[in-house]
Amino acid sequence: MSFISNAVRRFKQDEKGSVIVEAVMVVPMLAWAYAGLFSYWDAYRSINTVQKAAYTISDLISRSQGSVDDAYIAGIRDTMNYMLGSEEAGQIRVTSYRWSDVDGAYSVIFSRSPNEAMPQLTDADLAALTARLPVLADGDAAVLVEAHVPYTAPIAFGVAPEVIDQFIVTRPRFLPKLCHEAEDC
Secondary structure, rough: OOOHHHHHHHHHHHHHHHHHHHHHHHHHHHHHHHHHHHHHHHHHHHHHHHHHHHHHHHHHHHHHHHHHHEEHHHHHHHHHHHHHHHHHOOOEEEEEEEOOOOOOOEEEEEEOOOHHHOOOOOOHHHOHHHOOOOOOOOOOOOEEEEEEEEEOOOOOOOOOOOEEEEEEEOOOOOOOOEEEEOOOO
């Protein structure tokens, strides 16, 4: 009986191989945590990149010193996609609008998206967005730039594929309103 109790005591005191057991338990948790942090960091990085690119595009459009055309808007979209540097191309919609105190509503001057990837905004659509639009003085105009960029996480780790949206309103800098060459403003 003493032989068995001595063997059990020696087994309890022996620490050989404990590092391997701990590593087998901890390494999968560390790998899981690393993958999760990488996925979430990449999602926030993508959101930040889309936001910066959309604000840059909005600023470029606000600095236009004449009417814009469909080729200019397509070029702006291509510029945004170049800044994003991703495989998945984003889409934009540029809407110029004004406020009228007489009508008590916003009205669309023009709304365009390259290749009609996004539908044009109407006055009714703009009325639904009133809570998101800044207050303007009578007859004042602004430009709304909407960017939609698809995002897929590099590691599907709790981040589902989705679309990153940006909604940016900017006043024209050098003109009272931005017009499209095909529109009569």
